Amino acid sequence: MDTILSVRDLGKGFYIHDRAKHVPAAMGISFDLKPGQLTALVGPSGAGKSSLLKAIYRTYVPSSGQVIYRTAVGDLIDLASAPETQITDLRRAEIGFVTQFLHCLPRLSTLDVVARPLLQQGVARDAAHEKAARMLAALAIPEQLWDATPATFSGGERQRVNIARSFTQGGRLMLLDEPTASLDPVARENVCAMIEAAKAEGAAMVGIFHDMALADRLADLKISVGRKAFEDAA
Numbered sequence: 001m002d003t004i005l006s007v008r009d010l011g012k013g014f015y016i017h018d019r020a021k022h023v024p025a026a027m028g029i030s031f032d033l034k035p036g037q038l039t040a041l042v043g044p045s046g047a048g049k050s051s052l053l054k055a056i057y058r059t060y061v062p063s064s065g066q067v068i069y070r071t072a073v074g075d076l077i078d079l080a081s082a083p084e085t086q087i088t089d090l091r092r093a094e095i096g097f098v099t100q101f102l103h104c105l106p107r108l109s110t111l112d113v114v115a116r117p118l119l120q121q122g123v124a125r126d127a128a129h130e131k132a133a134r135m136l137a138a139l140a141i142p143e144q145l146w147d148a149t150p151a152t153f154s155g156g157e158r159q160r161v162n163i164a165r166s167f168t169q170g171g172r173l174m175l176l177d178e179p180t181a182s183l184d185p186v187a188r189e190n191v192c193a194m195i196e197a198a199k200a201e202g203a204a205m206v207g208i209f210h211d212m213a214l215a216d217r218l219a220d221l222k223i224s225v226g227r228k229a230f231e232d233a234a
Contacts, residue, residue, distance in 0.1 A: 001034050001035060001036075002034070002035075002070055002074075003032045003033065003034055003070065004033055004034060004035055004069070004070050004172060004173060004204045005032070005033040005056075005067070005068070005069055005070070005173060005204060005206070006032050006033075006066075006067075006068040007029060007030055007031050007032075007033075007056065007065070007066070007067055007068075008030050008065055008066045008067075008068070009028055009029070009030055009064060009065040009066070010026075010028075010029045010030070010052060010055060010056070010062055010064070010065035010066070010067060010080075011024065011025075011026065011027035011028060011029070011062065011063045011064040011065055012024075012025045012026060012027075012048065012051045012052060012054075012055045012060055012062055012063050013025055013027070013063045024048075024063075025048035025051035025052070026047060026048030026049070026051060026052050026225050026226070027063075027064065028065075029052055029065070029223060029225065030065075031221060031223055033173075033204045033205075033206065033221075034204065035172070035202040035203070035204050036199050036200070036201075036202050036203070036204065037199070037204055037205070037220040037221070038195070038199060038204075038205040038206070038207060038218050038219050038220055038221075039205070039206050039207075039219065039220065039221045039222075039223060040206075040207050040208070040209050040215040040218070040219035040221070040222045040223070041053065041206065041207070041208050041209075041223050041225050042208075042209060042210075042212065042215055042222050042223070042224055042225065043224055043225035043226060045210075047225040047226055048225055048226075049208045049225050050100075050177055050208060052225065053097075053175050053177055053206060053208060055067070055080070056079060056175060056206060057079075057091070057095065057097050057175050058079050058080070058082075058087045061080070062080045065080060066078050066080055066081075067079040067080045069090070069095075069173065071090070071094065072093075072094060072172060077090070092117075092120060092121060093121065094171055094172045094173060095171050095172070095173045095174075095175070096117075096166050096167075096169050096170060096171035096173070096174045096175070097166065097174070097175045097177070098162065098163055098166040098167075098174070098175065098176045098177060098179045099162065099177055100159075100177050100178050100181060107149055108149060109146065109147050109148065109149065110136065110141065110145060110146050110147070110148060110149065110150050110153075110161055111129055111132055111133065111136070111146040111147065113150055113161060113165055114132035114135060114136060114161060114164045114165045114168050115128040115129050115131070115132035115168065116165070117165060117166075117168060117169035118131060118132070118168060118169065121169075128168075131168050132164070132165075132168050133146070135164035135165075135167055135168045136161070136164050138164075138190060138194065139160040139161075139163060139164050139187060139190055139191070139194075140160070140186070140187065140190065141157065141160055141161060141164065145157075155182050156182045156183055156184060156187065159181065159182045159183060160183065160187055163179055163191055163194070167194050167198065170198070170203065171203065172202075172203065172204065173203070173204050173205070173206075174198065174203050174204070174205045174206075175205070175206050175207070176195070176205060176206070176207035176208065177207075177208050178208050178209070178210065179191055179195070179207065180192070180209075180211065180214060181210075188214075192214065192217065192218065195207075195218055196218070199218075207219070
């Protein structure tokens with residue numbers, strides 16, 4: 001089975017202008033990922049796990065290393081250096097991201113928020129809404145709330161909408177930034193079941209987990225990310 005993602009010596013740092021200092025977030029991360037596998041980034045808060053995940057997604061431009069992604073047609077693309085237009089196309093069609101916080105247009109209904117990625121892919125509105133409804137039901141968002149905006153929801157409800165949207169879109173590669181944070185035990189188990197189902201269907205995943213029991217359950221490989229080195233910035 002072909003590797004879908006090959007991360008080589010990936011690093012991300014930040015420059016603090018008022019102190020004229022470079023601060024490394026995380027450096028020297030390497031791993032390979034095949035379809036149906038999940039690699040978990042583990043380590044203490046502030047270690048740079050989210051920075052690494054954003055560097056893979058190219059929200060951040062990596063400071064060093066390569067992120068070689070194999071597309072659905074077999075092309076190899078270095079996400080660290082690919083043009084923005086290509087990154088945007090891959091995000092729309094092949095690469096999904098479960099962020100920690102829900103960002104959506106104001107006054108957009110919950111059903112439309114979840115269906116939006118499919119609508120942007122050109123999926124018919126009825127089909128997009130049908131899949132979005134299934135995901136919302138799976139995550140126990142009451143149907144009477146689907147016409148309301150998620151801005152009025154609790155933190156846990158917004159996170160479930162966020163997860164529903166990401167899993168509605170799906171992707172050959174999915175990046176998960178603490179997908180079970182802010183969730184009650186029932187919702188957490190539902191999300192774990194969705195992750196396991198996506199893996200079984202061949203999705204490759206990179207996730208951040210602070211709950212080591214979940215990492216042990218879901219991950220095929222765990223990568224330890226060390227604490228940030230702020231000493232030189234002091």
